[in-house]
Amino acid sequence: MLLGCGLVWGLSFPLNKIAVSEGYRDFGIIFWNQFICAALLSLICWQRGVWPGFKRDQIRLYLAVMLCGTLLPNWASYTASVYLPAGVVALLISLVPMFAFPIALALGSEKFNWRRFAGLLTGMLAVILIAGPEASLPDRAMVVFIPLALIAPFLYGLESNLVAKWGDTGEGPVRVLLGASILGSVASLPIALMTGTFITPPTTWAAPDFAIVMASLINVIAYTGYVWLVGRAGAVFSAQVAYIVTASGLLWSMLLLSESYSSYIWIALVLMMAGLFLVQPRGKESQT
Numbered sequence: 521m522l523l524g525c526g527l528v529w530g531l532s533f534p535l536n537k538i539a540v541s542e543g544y545r546d547f548g549i550i551f552w553n554q555f556i557c558a559a560l561l562s563l564i565c566w567q568r569g570v571w572p573g574f575k576r577d578q579i580r581l582y583l584a585v586m587l588c589g590t591l592l593p594n595w596a597s598y599t600a601s602v603y604l605p606a607g608v609v610a611l612l613i614s615l616v617p618m619f620a621f622p623i624a625l626a627l628g629s630e631k632f633n634w635r636r637f638a639g640l641l642t643g644m645l646a647v648i649l650i651a652g653p654e655a656s657l658p659d660r661a662m663v664v665f666i667p668l669a670l671i672a673p674f675l676y677g678l679e680s681n682l683v684a685k686w687g688d689t690g691e692g693p694v695r696v697l698l699g700a701s702i703l704g705s706v707a708s709l710p711i712a713l714m715t716g717t718f719i720t721p722p723t724t725w726a727a728p729d730f731a732i733v734m735a736s737l738i739n740v741i742a743y744t745g746y747v748w749l750v751g752r753a754g755a756v757f758s759a760q761v762a763y764i765v766t767a768s769g770l771l772w773s774m775l776l777l778s779e780s781y782s783s784y785i786w787i788a789l790v791l792m793m794a795g796l797f798l799v800q801p802r803g804k805e806s807q808t
Contacts, residue, residue: 524742526767531734540598585700643791
């Protein structure tokens with residue numbers, strides 16, 4: 521499940537780049553992403569004969585998944601994808617477990633560990649390497665958008681901790697994501713209309729339109745699997761999906777977008793992988 525989620529999820533980065541390549545922007549894309557996800561998940565729930573509940577604790581969980589797992593990180597990722605190479609965005613998303621660890625400490629669900637702390641520092645060094653040297657990015661002006669790209673992994677780390685702490689309220693990932701997608705559609709539509717980013721379905725489809733639909737399908741497949749994994753294996757262990765997401769994101773970006781990267785980016789990748797190795801749980805730690 522970890523491998524499958526990572527390989528599929530990695531494809532979303534070049535698709536995001538394609539989606540914004542001809543003028544489509546954040547909340548317009550987010551609305552259709554959420555709407556398509558809600559429609560697909562509704563079919564699954566209809567076939568199963570079960571639907572999401574809307575009790576207080578369930579709505580709290582839907583709001584957390586909507587805000588920290590889709591609406592806000594997608595806004596950050598789509599906006600960053602306009603300016604940054606898709607492979608760099610994929611590389612930065614691997615910071616999820618490094619954000620998840622200090623958040624888990626703050627929530628009291630993890631104990632301090634020097635090895636994991638060293639992994640966090642190694643990940644931060646990789647970010648500095650991406651942002652620092654003049655040869656690391658195609659254009660030095662891109663560096664100002666790196667903090668924007670870091671919003672997504674922080675929120676994903678927060679979300680994984682909240683899901684692990686609260687559980688799925690007995691509904692399972694499909695109903696949780698359907699509830700979150702319904703709320704996400706309702707919340708993103710007025711924002712898209714007010715910001716002028718709403719996308720009217722075109723009569724003739726181009727690459728960005730296909731990319732939005734494909735990304736929505738990926739969101740259903742990978743995200744449902746990820747929520748299932750968090751519920752079974754815990755936040756820090758599940759966040760290791762970033763290993764595969766990062767590697768496959770770089771590979772998909774090279775294959776689909778013909779992106780190429782400087783030696784600094786490849787060194788940052790090695791550091792990021794080392795940081796992930798250090799921050800991941802060992803033995804009994806994986807059960808926390």
